[in-house]
Amino acid sequence: MAISEHLPAAAKAAPKPRTLRTGTTWVGRNLPWLTLLPTGILGAVFIYGFIALTIYTSMSASKLIPDYTFVGFEQWVKLWSMRRWGIAVNNLFVFSGLFIAIATVIGLVLAILLDQRIRHEGTIRTVILYPMALSFIVTGTAWKWILNPGLGIESLLHDWGFVEAQFDWLVRRDRAIYTVVLAAVWQSSGFIMAIFLASLRGIDPSIMQSAMMDGASTWRIYRRIIIPQLRPAFFTAVVILLHMAIKSYDLVIALTNGGPGTATDLPSTFMYDYAFDRSRIAIGAASATMMLFTIAAVIVPYLYSELRSHNRSRTS
Amino acid sequence: MNDIVLGQRSLTDRLLRVALYGVLIGFMLFYLAPLYVMVVTSVKSLEEILAGGLMNLPKKLDFYGWSEAWNNACVGTECRGMAPFMWNSLIASTAATIIPTAIGALNGYALSLWRFKGSELFFGLLLFGAFIPFQIVLLPMASFLGWIGWSSSLVGLTFTYIVYGLPFTTLYFRNFFVSFPMDLVNAAKIDGIGYFRFFWRVALPSSVPIMIVSIIWQFTNTWNDFLFASTMTKLESATVMVALNNFVEVANGVKRYNVDMAAAIIAGLPTLAVYLVAGRYFLRGLMAGAVKG
Numbered sequence: 056m057a058i059s060e061h062l063p064a065a066a067k068a069a070p071k072p073r074t075l076r077t078g079t080t081w082v083g084r085n086l087p088w089l090t091l092l093p094t095g096i097l098g099a100v101f102i103y104g105f106i107a108l109t110i111y112t113s114m115s116a117s118k119l120i121p122d123y124t125f126v127g128f129e130q131w132v133k134l135w136s137m138r139r140w141g142i143a144v145n146n147l148f149v150f151s152g153l154f155i156a157i158a159t160v161i162g163l164v165l166a167i168l169l170d171q172r173i174r175h176e177g178t179i180r181t182v183i184l185y186p187m188a189l190s191f192i193v194t195g196t197a198w199k200w201i202l203n204p205g206l207g208i209e210s211l212l213h214d215w216g217f218v219e220a221q222f223d224w225l226v227r228r229d230r231a232i233y234t235v236v237l238a239a240v241w242q243s244s245g246f247i248m249a250i251f252l253a254s255l256r257g258i259d260p261s262i263m264q265s266a267m268m269d270g271a272s273t274w275r276i277y278r279r280i281i282i283p284q285l286r287p288a289f290f291t292a293v294v295i296l297l298h299m300a301i302k303s304y305d306l307v308i309a310l311t312n313g314g315p316g317t318a319t320d321l322p323s324t325f326m327y328d329y330a331f332d333r334s335r336i337a338i339g340a341a342s343a344t345m346m347l348f349t350i351a352a353v354i355v356p357y358l359y360s361e362l363r364s365h366n367r368s369r370t371s
Numbered sequence: 372m373n374d375i376v377l378g379q380r381s382l383t384d385r386l387l388r389v390a391l392y393g394v395l396i397g398f399m400l401f402y403l404a405p406l407y408v409m410v411v412t413s414v415k416s417l418e419e420i421l422a423g424g425l426m427n428l429p430k431k432l433d434f435y436g437w438s439e440a441w442n443n444a445c446v447g448t449e450c451r452g453m454a455p456f457m458w459n460s461l462i463a464s465t466a467a468t469i470i471p472t473a474i475g476a477l478n479g480y481a482l483s484l485w486r487f488k489g490s491e492l493f494f495g496l497l498l499f500g501a502f503i504p505f506q507i508v509l510l511p512m513a514s515f516l517g518w519i520g521w522s523s524s525l526v527g528l529t530f531t532y533i534v535y536g537l538p539f540t541t542l543y544f545r546n547f548f549v550s551f552p553m554d555l556v557n558a559a560k561i562d563g564i565g566y567f568r569f570f571w572r573v574a575l576p577s578s579v580p581i582m583i584v585s586i587i588w589q590f591t592n593t594w595n596d597f598l599f600a601s602t603m604t605k606l607e608s609a610t611v612m613v614a615l616n617n618f619v620e621v622a623n624g625v626k627r628y629n630v631d632m633a634a635a636i637i638a639g640l641p642t643l644a645v646y647l648v649a650g651r652y653f654l655r656g657l658m659a660g661a662v663k664g
Contacts (some may be wrong), residue, residue, distance in 0.1 A: 083565075086567075087485035087566075088481070088487055088489075090481040091478055091481050091482070091490075091493060094497065094537050094541065097537065098500055098537070101534045101535070102499075102535075104511075105508040105511040106508065108510075109507050109508065109510055112510060112511075165395075168394060169395070179399060181647070181650055182403060183402050184654065185402070185406075185643065185647075186402065187653075188643055188646035189639045190594070190596075190612050190639060191597070192597050192615055192616050192635075193635045193639035194639075196615065196631060197408065197632070200408070201404075201405060201425070206628075208425070210423040210424070211425045213423075214423065241402065245402070246657055249657070298502065304506075305597040305612075308597065323504070327506070327598075330506075330509065331513075331602065336510065339510065343506040344507065346507065347504055351499075354499070354502045358495065358498055362491075362495060
């Protein structure tokens with residue numbers, strides 16, 4: 056992303072190197088796509104072939120063992136009539152809504168605060184971003200201990216004098232999903248901060264200065280001028296967070312394992328349970344298909360717009 | 372930004388400044404607290420843990436948790452500690468880092484400096500593969516590995532990592548080479564340097580920064596992976612994340628939180644170390660994976 060912007064326009068506009076000689080033999084002339092052939096084959100089989108296979112499986116009569124009798128949308132209908140799938144989808148809405156909103160707000164606030172010529176900015180950024188380098192299994196294990204009723208935060212509150220305090224969200228059916236939100240926000244908000252900070256640093260400082268000359272308050276400048284300019288960063292942040300939310304799996308496994316009961320089930324944990332533990336292959340495949348469609352609906356337009364705007368900026 | 376315009380600061384400005392640092396320190400504590408709790412819990416004795424005092428420093432340092440986690444922690448009925456699983460992770464992650472990075476470098480080179488008809492479409496299609504929820508390939512992949520005799524093995528897992536790592540590594544190198552100075556390419560053309568020689572002599576040496584990004588990305592992601600690892604391995608071939616989750620899941624009698632926390636720290640240490648040494652490249656990998664073009 057950033058690299059191309061530092062190069063002089065002339066370099067970008069230079070003609071394509073297609074005329075570079077690779078030799079006169081057939082192989083020599085076709086080297087570029089021959090290089091890509093292995094990856095192309097792998098992609099065709101393991102990405103697109105397997106996607107097709109899973110979608111087909113979701114329309115088959117498979118149960119314990121694969122049975123490729125075509126049954127149309129029967130399994131999809133069955134999936135959507137399952138109470139547990141309903142819980143998983145509902146949880147995904149609650150989880151992704153809160154996760155996206157909170158992580159975006161925290162990320163934005165942190166980025167704005169860090170953009171105030173802060174001393175030791177590098178150190179602060181390192182601290183805020185380090186959870187992203189850790190596995191969700193590691194952080195889920197840590198949060199499970201911190202949130203455990205009795206010895207975790209609850210006992211901390213007791214120590215601090217809130218003797219009546221109760222904090223048992225981890226084991227409460229109606230609250231456990233919020234502990235997943237907390238751990239996910241803690242882990243990912245630093246990344247969102249980095250996205251907003253990069254975007255803030257791209258804003259022309261003279262805009263800020265001239266607004267200040269006119270006597271506008273800092274708050275007003277941010278609200279009216281700076282934040283509206285961050286629109287692409289908002290867009291990116293939401294797409295990334297939504298993508299993360301839909302794929303969230305390890306964190307739930309490590310923190311609540313979908314429980315108590317099925318209270319924190321997400322489509323991802325549902326899929327694994329049905330496909331592998333319960334061996335209801337077609338239902339598992341159908342749930343995976345739903346996940347793919349949801350992600351594709353978000354990612355395909357995003358990739359398309361990113362690639363297009365990039366190509367435009369490169370040729371202009 | 373205030374101090375650009377205002378020559379001298381008023382009292383309110385100073386107070387605002389103090390508040391600003393206060394808020395930032397508060398956030399830092401929020402991010403550091405879980406790590407702090409992990410560390411202090413890991414060096415407490417079990418009695419001290421059960422007596423409460425989540426945030427207290429240990430009264431007496433006790434490394435029982437660490438030695439148990441490393442030497443004796445159990446997965447299922449096997450109690451061999453974490454060492455073998457760390458080794459499994461290291462093997463899988465190393466192979467799954469080197470191979471896709473090498474292939475990705477060649478792919479990116481071809482896709483950016485040697486465009487052909489359909490190369491952009493190829494890139495777009497491959498890129499989509501970087502964002503799919505892996506649940507969609509999990510069932511066929513598991514059957515495929517069974518079919519070729521690689522099920523429940525480290526080889527099968529490594530192969531899986533390589534295949535699904537390629538879209539990312541190709542993306543990194545392609546977007547890096549796309550902004551390659553065309554003067555150099557044209558000069559090479561005049562000199563009559565061939566396809567592979569140009570790659571080997573010019574393109575590859577210049578791509579060291581993105582190579583580091585790609586290496587860190589692949590290593591971190593494969594080390595931290597749980598979904599593939601838990602599907603494609605069994606006890607002997609389990610990676611450290613699968614093992615960690617199993618240590619913690621096994622609940623016989625009293626949970627030994629000091630062992631759990633020590634195990635979690637050990638499992639997280641390699642990627643944390645990579646982050647502390649090369650955080651800049653780690654962030655760049657994250658950003659490049661998020662913002663294309």
